[in-house]
Amino acid sequence: MPRDGDQVVAHGYVGVYPEGGNYQFYANQLRPAGRGQLYAQFEALKAQLQAEGLFDAERKRPIPAAPQRLAIVTSADAAALRDVLRVLAARWPTVEVVVFSTLVQGSDAPTQIVAAITAANRYHVTVAGWMRCW
DSSP states (O other), rough: OOOTTTOOOEEEEEEEEEEEEEEEEEEEEESSSTTTHHHHHHHHHHHHHTTTTTTTTOOOOEEEEEEEEOOOOEEOHHHHHHHHHHHHHHHTOEEEEEEOOOSSSSSSSSHHHHHHHHHHHHHHSSSSOOOOOO
């Protein structure tokens, strides 16, 4: 429930009382104005991950200045993948790109994305000098 001074976005309808010339707004939905609900969900997720220790300094790994190999976990049919490959070929032609294809949408996507990252990590074990995915 909003407090005095809070800004909200309200959805509803206006009632008119012609006898007195009065209008009344009936709100059937209120949400915070400004950053809104999506930002609040983002902040809640960030706080949860922080509490789990996923942002702790000891978990961080250095990123090589010029890696020789790059893994991409995405759909092989994605237009964005073609764009990324085109830009990499133009700007960084010496990097080896390994694509781990997976669904990126739908109910099966999370499981398949985890499996593709696991496959990328296994690939890392067999190929020296490649940074581990996490």
